[in-house]
Amino acid sequence: MSDYQHPYRDAEFVIRELVEFDQLCTDAGMEDINSELASVIMTEAGKLGSEVLGPLNRVGDAQGAQLTDKGVEQTPGFSEAYQQFAEGGWQSLTPSEEFGGQNLPNVLGTAVSEVWQSSNLAFALCPLLTQGAIEAIAHHASDELKQTWLPNMISGRWTGSMNLTEPDAGSDLAAVKTRAVPEGDHYLITGQKIFITWGDHQMTDNIVHLVLARLPDAPPGVKGISLFIVPKFILDENGNPAERNDAHCVSLEHKLGIHGSPTCVMSFGDNGGATGYLVGEPHNGLSCMFTMMNDARQNVGLQGLGIAERSYQQAVQYAKDRIQGTNRDGSRYPIIKFPDVRRMLMQMKAGVEAMRALAYIASSEIDRSRFADDSEASRQHFARVELYTPIVKGWMTELAQEITYLGVQIHGGMGFIEETGAAQHYRDARILTIYEGTTGIQALDLVGRKTLSNQGQVLAELLADIQETQTELSQHAELSEQAEALKSALDTAQQARQWLLENAEDKTAPGSVSVHFMMLMGYLCGGWVMARSALKAQSLLEKSEGDPEFLQSKLITARFYSEHLLPRVYSHLATIKAGSHSVMALDEEQF
Structure with a gap:
């Protein structure tokens, strides 16, 4: 166990x-x-x-x-x-x-x-x-x-990997150099890819690599990238893995965390060319990759939730077991009785529950966009998916850094000792703000493609939904303080949206404030889903349905979020309104 x-x-x-x-x-x-x-x-x-x-x-x-x-x-x-x-x-x-x-x-x-x-x-x-x-x-x-x-x-008989990044082409896929040359009914792939997660292993009898590469007639930039299936083993006439393909892991990265996951440097074509098969139309590889980008980025946000939950569980158990306080009669008690430890545990608990609710709701919008009755409803749900994605990926993985840090902090000095396991969660979480697009890339996506490109209309629709929840919340006397907190936070988000629209012509403004804008929206969405949780919990209690202990805990946790985490939106707004001047003022040589 x-x-x-x-x-x-x-x-x-x-x-x-x-x-x-x-x-x-x-x-x-x-x-x-x-x-x-x-x-x-x-x-x-x-x-x-x-x-x-x-x-x-x-x-x-x-x-x-x-x-x-x-x-x-x-x-x-x-x-x-x-x-x-x-x-x-x-x-x-x-x-x-x-x-x-x-x-x-x-x-x-x-x-x-x-x-x-x-x-x-x-x-x-x-x-x-x-x-x-x-x-x-x-x-x-x-x-x-x-x-x-x-x-x-x-079926799980074969696994897959995604081969995008190259030594000279990190997030800038326009710089991809891997080549694909036609050869009969397939292509010969040559080039090198780095940071390839699970690029090789012995758990299955084949690995299906998806590889971005350029055809000989490819136009420059991202419009010249194509996508190829490059298997570890080429299949025989019966569809079974047979001949070893010219695709090999040549080294493993030595990483801060997730050591059990091999991160490979993959070399294709060292012995003449790896056999590959074109996926989709030529020069349309980036579009193919972006088909799964919402799922992939939301899944990384989910990883933030997962590692935060694991860190929280361990911190709770340690806080209950660690005896440190002493009563006047000489008896001792565990550190979970200390108010500051309670504060940290509540920050972890409230953060995890807000992340879970937002992750599941965002994921369900993917279902609703697929199963909608008409094209307009599908479009609206997909627009919401697009809006949620950078928030889920960016805000949740950033919050996971804080939650896993608190997990170490609750352990005190033992948190710095690897044997307790708390440090592993902290280290493992660190990659989450980087791969599948860094926090800065998520923030720019939210500000640019998801807000400014549609004049903030899709965001306005989300804020209108939050307003509906706030109105419903205000109708319950037991939840009136949370209703006021959500109202104030929603007004803060409206101001941030308006500032962004009004200052978009300043080319440096969106990039300078984008991370704060994303974090503000993350904390607001967290407050919104926790408010919805409180409304559901209150309703179930009034109907004497469900587990009353769990539902009371949900109400308290939602209140804690509104008092301790939701107010962070104000500092983010203040930074947004400060704009880009001091960010960009220094000459490059002054750094």
């Missing part, structure tokens, strides 16, 4: 009450899917997470992947755990039934994925990358490629 336990009560509350899962499934024509089934699935996932994946988390940190003559050897125990994962059908939850998937709602897949991210973040990156590869192939590949590759990926 591990110290991780699935927070099923809160996850179930969010699925049932905030996402309104039963209604979502009815609207999608999935009458046989409901919240009771979702609860069973999450419970079973929790068992695998706590009993199998959780105990391997420390093992992966201490005994990370190694590069050998046979390729990358994964952490001991990971291969056996992966076989249980695959045999349980967990990779197939949300993909299409046409290729062996179960076609369950995306939000249920998100709730289950939280278990994997919490129990073993390094391990969970493997199926997470596979899911991204499945999405890209399913949306853009030819029918022949889909039939060839998807069934074994969806």
Whole structure:
């Protein structure tokens, strides 16, 4: 067993009450899917997470992947755990039934994925990358490629990886140099990719790499990038892995955290060219990749939630066990009785619950955009997905840094000692604000593509929804203080939106204030979903439904959020209004 336990009560509350899962499934024509089934699935996932994946988390940190003559050897125990994962059908939850998937709602897949991210973040990156590869192939590949590759990926027999970044092309994909030359019915790929998560291992008999490369006639910049399937093993006439492809891991990165996840430098074509197959139209690779970008970025936000939940669970247990205070009669008591430790635990708890609610709600909008009755409703839901994505990815991963820091702090000096495990969560969380687009990139996306490009209309619609919740909140005397706090925070967001629209002509202003704008919106959305949680909890208590202890805890946690975390919007607004002058004033040589 591990110290991780699935927070099923809160996850179930969010699925049932905030996402309104039963209604979502009815609207999608999935009458046989409901919240009771979702609860069973999450419970079973929790068992695998706590009993199998959780105990391997420390093992992966201490005994990370190694590069050998046979390729990358994964952490001991990971291969056996992966076989249980695959045999349980967990990779197939949300993909299409046409290729062996179960076609369950995306939000249920998100709730289950939280278990994997919490129990073993390094391990969970493997199926997470596979899911991204499945999405890209399913949306853009030819029918022949889909039939060839998807069934074994969806079953978990094969895994996938995403190969974008190069030594001279980090976030700037316009600088990609990897080449693809036509060769009969396929292409020969040559080039090098870095930071390739789970780019090699021995857990499955094939790995399906998705690789960005340029054709000989490619125009310069991002408009000249194409996407290719490059398998580790080329398939024989029966569709089975046979000949080793010219694609190899040549080194492993030595990282701050997630040691159990091999981060590879991949070399393609050292011996003449790696066989690859074009996905979609030539020169349209970036569009293919962006198809799965919302899912991928929301999933990284979910990783922030997962590691924060794991850190919180450990901090709670330590605070209950650590005896340090002394009464006048000489008896001693645990540090959880200290007000400042309570403050830190409440910050962790409130942050985690707000993150979970926002992550699930954002994920459910992907379902609603897919299953909407008409094109206009689908467009509106997808616009909300687009708006949520940088907030989920940016704000949640930044908040995870604070929560895992508090986990170390609660342990005191023991938090700095690796054997307690608190430091691992802190280290593992650090990458989350960087990959799949840094915090700055998420913030620029929110300000530019998601706000200024539509004159703030999509954001205005979200703020109108928050206003509806605030109005409903104000009608309950028990929640009046939270209603006032949300009203004030909403006014702050309105001011931030207006300032951004009015100052957009200053070319340096959006970039200078974008992170503060994103964090303001994150804390506001957190306050909104916690307010909705409070309304649901209050209603259930009044009807004598549900677990009263849990519901009272939810009310207290929502109130704490409104008193201690929601006020952060004011400092972010003050910084936004300061603009870009002092940010850009120094000459480069003065740094």
